[in-house]
Amino acid sequence: MPNFGTRLRAAMEASGPLCVGIDPHPALLQAWGLENSPAGVRSFSLTVVEAMVGVAAILKPQVALYERFGSAGFAVLEETLSLAKSAGILTLADAKRGDIGSTMAAYATAWLDDASPLASDAVTLSPYLGYESLRPAIDLAAQTGRGVFVLGLTSNPEGPSVQHVGGEKSVAKSIIDQVTAENAGAEDMGHVGLVVGATIGDAPAKLGIDLSATKAPLLTPGLGAQGATARDIAAAFAGSYSQVLGTSSRDILKVGPSVNALRAKAAQVRDELLAAG
Numbered sequence: 203m204p205n206f207g208t209r210l211r212a213a214m215e216a217s218g219p220l221c222v223g224i225d226p227h228p229a230l231l232q233a234w235g236l237e238n239s240p241a242g243v244r245s246f247s248l249t250v251v252e253a254m255v256g257v258a259a260i261l262k263p264q265v266a267l268y269e270r271f272g273s274a275g276f277a278v279l280e281e282t283l284s285l286a287k288s289a290g291i292l293t294l295a296d297a298k299r300g301d302i303g304s305t306m307a308a309y310a311t312a313w314l315d316d317a318s319p320l321a322s323d324a325v326t327l328s329p330y331l332g333y334e335s336l337r338p339a340i341d342l343a344a345q346t347g348r349g350v351f352v353l354g355l356t357s358n359p360e361g362p363s364v365q366h367v368g369g370e371k372s373v374a375k376s377i378i379d380q381v382t383a384e385n386a387g388a389e390d391m392g393h394v395g396l397v398v399g400a401t402i403g404d405a406p407a408k409l410g411i412d413l414s415a416t417k418a419p420l421l422t423p424g425l426g427a428q429g430a431t432a433r434d435i436a437a438a439f440a441g442s443y444s445q446v447l448g449t450s451s452r453d454i455l456k457v458g459p460s461v462n463a464l465r466a467k468a469a470q471v472r473d474e475l476l477a478a479g
């Protein structure tokens with residue numbers, strides 16, 4: 203299996219630089235005329251997958267919104283991942299896992315092992331138990347042609363209170379430097395991505411971070427519902443824009459349940475991302 207960065211690049215070239223989040227929030231389910239139940243989440247998720255084939259490079263189910271229904275929710279997530287796979291669209295499980303190495307190995311197996319019912323093309327990871335604690339997932343992803351997206355500079359207002367600590371030697375810079383070292387051998391993008399919010403403004407410059415050197419696919423949540431535009435992303439990611447995977451959930455999902463409306467909205471967001479570069 204080719205490296206995840208290569209697979210993602212091919213998907214971005216075929217469908218555009220867009221990741222659509224599948225976030226079945228109670229309010230969205232209600233707006234779509236669906237029950238806030240596993241059956242409602244199932245209908246929502248399968249509709250999003252159907253709508254996004256060909257317009258999004260990758261789909262990002264938000265695991266928390268399935269997990270709230272326990273095993274019934276996980277069954278729906280498994281079915282959603284499987285449908286996306288058979289439709290030929292990549293998946294990124296937004297699970298934000300992070301634990302000590304031996305437990306991390308079990309999380310890696312859950313999300314990245316070929317034999318797992320939850321196996322996804324990539325998973326989001328939180329590095330705040332130390333970057334090296336993520337090693338089992340980073341290595342298993344490399345072995346299986348999968349990827350990981352490590353939280354770097356997140357989109358939420360609380361993020362800087364941890365990530366910016368240290369100024370020129372910030373926590374975020376230390377994580378991002380380790381991702382850069384990990385991807386050094388990649389020709390284009392490596393298998394270790396970074397989450398860098400669309401809302402971060404000039405934080406990389408202030409913290410002395412060069413995102414283009416990371417060779418990391420850059421997942422940029424914050425587009426749409428959290429206020430950032432494609433132009434904001436192009437300004438914040440000048441120099442690394444070819445690595446950017448713009449990601450949006452509620453701003454696209456709110457136009458459902460019509461498959462045509464969802465597809466049209468995603469195509470509009472994708473085209474704005476393409477034009478802004």
Ligand SMILES: O=C(O)c1cc(=O)[nH]c(=O)n1[C@@H]1O[C@H](COP(=O)(O)O)[C@@H](O)[C@H]1O
Binds near residue numbers: 225356425449450452
């Ligand atoms: O890892 C993420 O995807 C993520 C990181 C981050 O810094 N900020 C962020 O909003 N997210 C996720 O991205 C999605 C954003 O949803 P919208 O604000 O509706 O587009 C949610 O599922 C968040 O959990």
